[in-house]
Amino acid sequence: MLPSLALWQLGRRLARTSSDVTRATSCSPFFLMLLALSALCTATANGQPASTGSSPGTESGHSEAEHADEPKKSDADAPVPPNEEAGRPLSSIPTVAVVRANLETSYLAYPLAITGLPPLIFECSLAPHFFVNQESWPFAIVLTPKVVLRMFNEESTPVRSPSFMPRISVFAWLQKEVRGEPTVYGSVTLSHHSNGQAGSFLRDDGSINHEDGSFSTNYFEFAMYVTGFTGQFLGWSSLSLQWHPGFNQDAELRDRYGLLRMHLASTLVADLPLHGQLNLRIGAILDRFQRASKNALTRSLERFPVSLSYSMTLPGIDLGVYLGYFIGHDYYNIFFDNLVHAFQIGISGGFAPTLLKSEPSD
Secondary structure, eight states: OOOHHHHHHHHHHHHHHHHHHHHHHTTOOOHHHHHHHHHHHHHHTTTTTOOOOSSTTTTTOOOOOGTTTOOOOOGGSSSSTTETTTEEBBBBEEHHHHHHSSSSEEEEEEEEEESOOOOOOEEEEEEOEEEEEOTSSSSEEEEEEEEEEEESSTTOOOOOSSSEEEOOOOEEESEEEEOOSOOOEEEEEEEEEOOOOOOOHHHHHHHTTTEEEEOEEEEEEEEEEEEOOOOOOOOOOEEEEEEOOOOOOOOOGGTTTTTEEEEEEEEEEEEEGGEEEEEEEEEEEEEEEOOOOSSHHHHHHHHHEEEEEEEOOOOTTTOOOEEEEEEEEOSSSSGGGGGEEEEEEEEEEEEOOOOOOOOOOO
């Protein structure tokens, strides 16, 4: 609110612009104050800042003449702070939160169509994560006692030779926060994969013993991840190398299983309806392995397993629904020699969006 003196001065100035108002000034100072208040309200409604005692059009009591030669500055000329777009600051997400959001999720899947395997009732993956981190640490240690199991559509509906896949991972990053620009972090993982069986790996006829044959291997996985893109595409990607050095491993896996592998995974498109996202994972077996097909083209493609899935989150609950397709050698322990085509529909323990959002500033 203007002081009384300022109101008086503003009123007299407005009065001098019209002879009618001049006549009014001789009547009552109170009338001048009403005119000044009316002008002030009109200026405020039009978005002009109110003066605080200085003359209109001046700063800190300086005259208009001192500022006449200065160019007028509009809001568009004001510098935009880093990582802001049109006054909408990009969210700042702790890197550790991005690491958590992109850990493997548990799922329960039903096969809509499958070839290369006996009929299944369901497949389930349980992958709880024990996450060890403090706010000041640029790394996190993650323990994951993963188990994958299948119930076969046979007499007595057996759950045959689950995959036990416990692992320990160390994630590390240099940037503490992800803020609208590509951010890279990495991980090193030591993992075990076995089926808990002690039978002979091979049958008498030389085929692989899927009933109770022993399957056991250990491997390292070295991975790099990139995230932080603000568009819908390629919001999160990873590239990893999986190496089975051969310690505590069934000798029969050599030249059969594929002990050196590379994996590329990416969120192709995100921010779709219901937090939907389209995910792609491509693998490559880099050494010798046992092929399953007799067709020359198929045999060459067996080296490259592909997984494509569309996932979305149900509103109001922490539950994801996905539809997926997989082609490649089976990932279920000693069944690895089977070439599998599978369409699946399933539920998962929530899919956290990985894209940064532009939020309105306060």
